[in-house]
Amino acid sequence: MGVLKRYGAQLPISNKTPDVNLEEGSTPLVRLDRIGNDLGVELWAKLEGCNPSGSFKDRGMVLAVAKALEDGARALVCASTGNTSASAAAYAAHVGVPCYVLLPSGKVAMGKLAQALIYGAKVIAVDGNFDQALELAREAAERLDFAMVNSVNQYRLISQKTGAWEICESLGRAPDLHVIPVGNAGNISAYWAGYKDFRAWRKISGLPRMIGFQAEGAAPLATGRPFPNPETIATAIRIGNPVSGELAKNAVSESGGEFGTVSDDEILEAQVILAGKGGVFAEPASCATLAGLIKLKRANRLPDGAKVVIVLTGNGLKDPDTALSQVGKPVRIGSSIGELLEALSL
Numbered sequence: 642m643g644v645l646k647r648y649g650a651q652l653p654i655s656n657k658t659p660d661v662n663l664e665e666g667s668t669p670l671v672r673l674d675r676i677g678n679d680l681g682v683e684l685w686a687k688l689e690g691c692n693p694s695g696s697f698k699d700r701g702m703v704l705a706v707a708k709a710l711e712d713g714a715r716a717l718v719c720a721s722t723g724n725t726s727a728s729a730a731a732y733a734a735h736v737g738v739p740c741y742v743l744l745p746s747g748k749v750a751m752g753k754l755a756q757a758l759i760y761g762a763k764v765i766a767v768d769g770n771f772d773q774a775l776e777l778a779r780e781a782a783e784r785l786d787f788a789m790v791n792s793v794n795q796y797r798l799i800s801q802k803t804g805a806w807e808i809c810e811s812l813g814r815a816p817d818l819h820v821i822p823v824g825n826a827g828n829i830s831a832y833w834a835g836y837k838d839f840r841a842w843r844k845i846s847g848l849p850r851m852i853g854f855q856a857e858g859a860a861p862l863a864t865g866r867p868f869p870n871p872e873t874i875a876t877a878i879r880i881g882n883p884v885s886g887e888l889a890k891n892a893v894s895e896s897g898g899e900f901g902t903v904s905d906d907e908i909l910e911a912q913v914i915l916a917g918k919g920g921v922f923a924e925p926a927s928c929a930t931l932a933g934l935i936k937l938k939r940a941n942r943l944p945d946g947a948k949v950v951i952v953l954t955g956n957g958l959k960d961p962d963t964a965l966s967q968v969g970k971p972v973r974i975g976s977s978i979g980e981l982l983e984a985l986s987l
């Protein structure tokens with residue numbers, strides 16, 4: 642069941658809203674005991690990479706696109722570090738509207754670029770970073786009366802709250818810590834609003850502390866200073882001027898949480914641990930969550946036995962180049978059993 646069907650009663654849709662559905666949402670919440678035991682916590686991972694276009698963006702995109710259709714939009718436009726463009730392009734193809742995506746040239750993971758192109762979006766590579774592409778997209782949307790489907794579109798964040806609702810339904814309560822990567826800072830803001838909804842509906846009592854991790858080279862919220870030239874291997878969160886920064890600061894301070902930073906090396910180390918000890922392959926930006934938890938553990942700042950949810954926002958298959966740079970090569974053999982047995986000997 643897609644998000645609009647599962648949560649229609651809680652979302653701003655009417656009988657005039659087209660029924661858009663790629664069966665997004667309802668993603669697995671998986672307990673990672675091997676990693677959790679090492680950290681001394683009860684660790685859960687929300688596998689947002691299992692969404693139809695491989696990232697959490699689909700949750701919000703489905704409502705943004707349904708509303709754009711309802712309002713008679715001629716086309717969709719967005720700027721993106723990759724996943725928003727893949728998601729927008731998928732939904733545009735599914736409903737049959739043109740889609741224009743602006744990407745920072747040369748800084749988008751291969752899988753995401755392939756997605757935007759194969760779904761049939763018009764892809765425009767901007768000689769500049771994401772923040773500059775976003776400004777351009779905003780102005781074009783205004784001048785041409787296209788629907789802007791970045792998270793400045795209110796429907797994106799409203800519908801992304803469903804991630805928090807699902808977690809609360811699965812656990813029967815809110816986690817103690819909610820740990821999430823932060824780029825444009827929309828998702829952390831949406832999750833916080835979603836947890837508060839669930840409490841207001843009296844379906845849970847407590848609220849989590851919201852912990853947002855940024856890459857060291859793109860950490861405006863964690864450091865409080867601007868990043869005009871953001872740089873990180875986690876290209877999804879290579880963002881220097883987060884659109885939802887104020888909402889996110891509010892989520893962190895209201896919840897008693899914090900922002901932290903992780904280095905590219907820590908992100909890559911966490912990616913290997915998540916895959917090798919969790920069986921979960923997440924893209925680098927998503928791995929900032931586990932990298933951050935490991936950092937908190939080393940600083941003795943991770944409460945023993947806490948129920949912790951990490952949001953793995955995107956699928957590892959989107960960025961195979963980065964993963965391959967971290968691992969060894971396959972063992973090559975000829976076609977004889979002798980060579981095989983030798984290769985199999987431990």
Ligand code: AN7
Nearest residue numbers: 721722724725824825826827828954955
């Ligand atoms: C995998 O696609 O901004 O803090 O243009 O792709 O809500 O921005 C992606 C962001 C985390 C950060 N993890 O979420 C885009 C884009 C992944 C992402 C984030 C992104 P926000």
